[in-house]
Amino acid sequence: MDRQENRCHLQEKGCGGCPLLSIPYEEQIHMKQKEMKKLMGNFGKVRPVIGMEYPWQYRNKAVSTFAEGPGRELISGIYARGTHYVLPVHTCLLHHPRLDEAVRAVRKAARLCKYRPYDEDRKTGLLRHVLVRHSLLTDEVLIVLVTASPFLPGAKTFVKRVREFCPKVGTIVQNINNRSTSAVLGFSEKILYGKGYIVDELCGIRFRIAASSFYQINPVQTEILYRTAIEAAGLNGTQTVLDAYCGVGTIGLAAAAYAKSVLGVEKNGSAIRCAIQNTRDNRIHNAHFLNEDATKAIRKIVARGERVDVVFLDPPRTGSTPVFLDAVSRMNPEKLIYISCNPKTQKRDLEFLKKKGWRVQMIQPVDLFPHTEHTECIVVVSR
Numbered sequence: 001m002d003r004q005e006n007r008c009h010l011q012e013k014g015c016g017g018c019p020l021l022s023i024p025y026e027e028q029i030h031m032k033q034k035e036m037k038k039l040m041g042n043f044g045k046v047r048p049v050i051g052m053e054y055p056w057q058y059r060n061k062a063v064s065t066f067a068e069g070p071g072r073e074l075i076s077g078i079y080a081r082g083t084h085y086v087l088p089v090h091t092c093l094l095h096h097p098r099l100d101e102a103v104r105a106v107r108k109a110a111r112l113c114k115y116r117p118y119d120e121d122r123k124t125g126l127l128r129h130v131l132v133r134h135s136l137l138t139d140e141v142l143i144v145l146v147t148a149s150p151f152l153p154g155a156k157t158f159v160k161r162v163r164e165f166c167p168k169v170g171t172i173v174q175n176i177n178n179r180s181t182s183a184v185l186g187f188s189e190k191i192l193y194g195k196g197y198i199v200d201e202l203c204g205i206r207f208r209i210a211a212s213s214f215y216q217i218n219p220v221q222t223e224i225l226y227r228t229a230i231e232a233a234g235l236n237g238t239q240t241v242l243d244a245y246c247g248v249g250t251i252g253l254a255a256a257a258y259a260k261s262v263l264g265v266e267k268n269g270s271a272i273r274c275a276i277q278n279t280r281d282n283r284i285h286n287a288h289f290l291n292e293d294a295t296k297a298i299r300k301i302v303a304r305g306e307r308v309d310v311v312f313l314d315p316p317r318t319g320s321t322p323v324f325l326d327a328v329s330r331m332n333p334e335k336l337i338y339i340s341c342n343p344k345t346q347k348r349d350l351e352f353l354k355k356k357g358w359r360v361q362m363i364q365p366v367d368l369f370p371h372t373e374h375t376e377c378i379v380v381v382s383r
């Protein structure tokens with residue numbers, strides 16, 4: 001690995017995005033292995049962490065926050081560690097280069113349109129953040145411009161300029177966030193240009209990704225994650241599958257070819273609309289999706305006396321709920337495949353399942369987030 005790549009001027013200025021950057025990647029993997037063994041070792045053998053061949057430029061998503069520069073010019077970047085001061089970011093070692101190109105285009109167009117950054121204290125100005133997503137399949141970029149109020153003066157000129165400066169921009173969405181919050185996105189949005197989503201491919205399946213849908217940020221490692229999880233499920237075409245916390249349907253739709261049927265459950269409405277459309281676009285006839293809280297959905301399934309053979313669950317960082325785990329346990333599937341980006345809450349949930357008589361069969365960490373302290377982990381559980 002090129003040693004030069006381990007140097008970043010942003011880190012010296014206080015960027016907290018890559019806390020492990022100064023450590024060689026092989027050593028990072030070694031540290032993550034030790035960490036996972038310490039955390040999960042009581043459940044059984046922890047397989048070697050699957051690292052990334054080229055652990056750079058892997059991110060398909062970036063968020064840049066607007067602020068005022070020293071000469072009152074519009075700048076954008078990330079908050080310096082532990083502060084509310086925005087560090088200007090022009091390039092990042094972890095971003096796909098198209099993301100930086102798109103953010104530069106937005107900044108340049110916004111300056112030409114004389115847009116001002118939103119000031120949280122004074123409640124003045126317009127622009128809060130820009131979120132960009134890139135598709136490795138089409139090389140297209142989705143731009144989400146987050147504004148504090150709905151009116152975007154000269155929106156047509158803004159769109160024209162952004163497309164001139166970055167021709168790979170496939171769609172531009174305006175998201176309105178007028179709340180006092182650290183959350184990036186607000187609840188309402190309008191499409192300024194294009195279809196409002198981009199299409200990417202994982203495991204041979206095409207996925208629509210809308211502005212507010214969850215989508216894994218490292219597509220190369222995500223393919224490895226999903227293939228490993230689906231293989232570990234041991235599907236042979238006869239099993240019924242539940243994909244809980246399914247996002248745009250990625251795991252369930254990738255597993256559908258090996259299952260009798262798939263039911264996906266997700267509480268984000270726009271993600272579930274994408275999931276339904278993704279089944280149609282990929283001509284998958286044995287998958288269905290439900291827009292509901294996963295805990296409520298599983299309780300209803302169990303109350304109806306129904307059961308599924310295999311459960312994939314991939315909850316948010318907070319993990320699942322005792323009610324969900326209890327209901328799944330009572331439903332008694334052959335296998336649970338628990339995928340998590342937060343092994344601490346995963347461990348808590350596994351301890352709950354252990355008390356109900358479940359046993360861990362496989363622990364497979366996958367490094368989805370090189371140069372950061374985070375690790376994704378697949379755990380297979382059965383009775």
Ligand SMILES: C[S@@+](CC[C@H](N)C(=O)[O-])C[C@H]1O[C@@H](n2cnc3c(N)ncnc32)[C@H](O)[C@@H]1O
Nearest residue numbers: 214245246247250266267268293294314315316
């Ligand atoms: C870590 S993501 C996994 C998504 C998907 N499996 C994937 O790999 O792209 C967690 C998902 O759970 C959804 N979610 C969060 N809380 C939920 C709940 N209580 N019920 C159902 N879905 C929920 C989020 O919207 C998000 O899409």
